[in-house]
Amino acid sequence: METTLSPSVDLHRDDTASKIGMWLFIFTEILLFGGLFLVYSVYRYRNPVAFHLAHQELSVTMGFINTVILLISSATVAIAITAIQKHNKKLTMMMLGATLLLALAFMVNKYFEWGAKFDHGLYPGSELMAGLGHGDMLFFSLYFFMTGLHGVHIIIGMTLLTITLVKVKKGSVNPGKYALLENSGLYWHLVDLIWIFLFPLFYLIH
Amino acid sequence: MSEEKTHVVSIKTHLLVLFTLIVLTAITVLITSIELGPYNTAAAMIIASAKALVVLLYFMHLRFDEPIYRIMFGLVIAIFAAVIVVTFFDYLYR
Numbered sequence: 001m002e003t004t005l006s007p008s009v010d011l012h013r014d015d016t017a018s019k020i021g022m023w024l025f026i027f028t029e030i031l032l033f034g035g036l037f038l039v040y041s042v043y044r045y046r047n048p049v050a051f052h053l054a055h056q057e058l059s060v061t062m063g064f065i066n067t068v069i070l071l072i073s074s075a076t077v078a079i080a081i082t083a084i085q086k087h088n089k090k091l092t093m094m095m096l097g098a099t100l101l102l103a104l105a106f107m108v109n110k111y112f113e114w115g116a117k118f119d120h121g122l123y124p125g126s127e128l129m130a131g132l133g134h135g136d137m138l139f140f141s142l143y144f145f146m147t148g149l150h151g152v153h154i155i156i157g158m159t160l161l162t163i164t165l166v167k168v169k170k171g172s173v174n175p176g177k178y179a180l181l182e183n184s185g186l187y188w189h190l191v192d193l194i195w196i197f198l199f200p201l202f203y204l205i206h
Numbered sequence: 207m208s209e210e211k212t213h214v215v216s217i218k219t220h221l222l223v224l225f226t227l228i229v230l231t232a233i234t235v236l237i238t239s240i241e242l243g244p245y246n247t248a249a250a251m252i253i254a255s256a257k258a259l260v261v262l263l264y265f266m267h268l269r270f271d272e273p274i275y276r277i278m279f280g281l282v283i284a285i286f287a288a289v290i291v292v293t294f295f296d297y298l299y300r
Binding site for chain 2: 016019020023024027030031034038041042045046060064067068071072074075077078079081082083085086185186189192193196197199200201204205206
């Protein structure tokens with residue numbers, strides 16, 4: 001009955017399975033946002049003029065800056081994975097830190113963007129919203145709900161990346177075991193992926 | 207760990223991909239600022255899909271991973287496409 005192996009040696013680990021699990025979760029997220037995009041398409045198809053007029057309230061510059069911020073942050077996460085594969089712990093941590101800063105910049109932009117609308121009395125449940133035409137109300141409800149849900153995903157992504165950064169620092173995420181970094185990276189790219197569609201659909205209606 | 211199976215994407219590739227994505231974003235903004243009638247939305251969506259594909263293939267490593275991930279992803283997109291088609295058939299021909 002005596003065993004010389006320490007319990008940790010027997011710990012089961014399957015990186016492929018964990019990555020497939022992450023992808024399965026990402027699929028549920030794609031279908032969640034996909035459903036919302038579908039709702040958006042149908043309402044836009046039924047209220048083309050209202051959607052066109054309402055979208056002019058949004059700043060293309062702000063949206064463009066936020067798009068570029070998210071694209072860069074996706075690249076930094078991707079580079080962090082390359083760095084850990086190349087046994088460069090310092091670069092991995094730097095890239096994760098950069099991603100977190102960029103994510104914060106995105107949220108600050110969002111704060112000012114939403115804040116300006118709130119100041120004008122435009123927020124879900126406000127009197128101004130209730131007085132809007134049917135199409136405009138749908139546009140802004142979808143705008144607040146979809147960018148809001150996306151913002152929640154940014155916060156979750158930031159939490160995941162922070163945990164990963166701490167674990168990289170401690171060494172429990174290392175060049176031989178970095179599934180957590182890969183999976184949080186995948187989640188972060190998903191956030192970027194959703195924004196790639198949100199930006200043209202809300203800011204660039206012609 | 208099968209170290210030799212892991213494909214390491216170079217930092218240079220990632221930077222090149224990032225550059226491509228930013229250029230595509232700029233093109234989307236420019237293309238939607240000119241009048242193309244119904245083609246504006248189509249162009250914006252095609253470019254967005256191209257960007258998404260680039261992110262999936264390079265940043266999310268789909269191009270370098272085992273085929274199982276690509277197959278699963280393809281199935282999910284096929285399901286979503288079917289839902290879109292069915293919904294719009296309903297709305298257009300009701």
